Amino acid sequence: MLKSILLKRQKFVLRLLEPTDVEAYVTLFNQLGEETIRCRFGHLIANLTPATAGPFLGDNTPQARAVAVFNEEQDRIAAIGRCYLDPKTKDAEIAIVVAEAMRRLGLGSLLLQELIELATREGSKTVSAYIATKNAPVIKLLQSVGFEIQPVENEDDLKLVLLLPSPSIAIRD
């Protein structure tokens, strides 16, 4: 997977995140504000170094994919989307973060679309995201593509779920 993207006159490259992207990942992570880290991870996380970033980069297995949007030179990351597939429930849980300086360019929508396609290809039945109730931007983004709100026990959070269409059945004459 490698796609060249032009958004508002800026060139980007979308591809899977690799272990060799560790420097770019650390740079992105350490420039995120506290509020963004809380929105994305649910709690604050200390600064990362290339030595401590391994678990955050992930392994990129079919069950846990990370897709990143890079600048043209592929040395800086503008946004990352993750998709965790549960083979039992066939639910794909997703999470997205866009660098503060790169927002409102369409990168969040782009990654969301990519993650939905990825989950569909892997045979998921639903795509879900756990979001803080006060996180209006992402709730608006998810609802705009058909996600529906499901309350969860903790009133500070919401679960948003998108039902994916069943695979079509080929009919032969």
Ligand SMILES: CC(C)(COP(=O)(O)OP(=O)(O)OC[C@H]1O[C@@H](n2cnc3c(N)ncnc32)[C@H](O)[C@@H]1OP(=O)(O)O)[C@@H](O)C(=O)NCCC(=O)NCCS
């Ligand atoms: C939510 C987030 C991913 C959106 O990324 P983005 O690249 O700015 O989103 P887009 O440019 O694709 O915007 C798509 C739509 O989302 C909605 N949206 C995005 N940011 C918004 C904001 N600050 N206020 C209101 N609506 C917003 C709008 O409907 C927007 O469409 P429009 O620009 O045509 O009005 C980004 O703000 C972010 O990284 N937030 C912190 C991390 C987070 O909350 N992640 C979600 C939990 S996992």
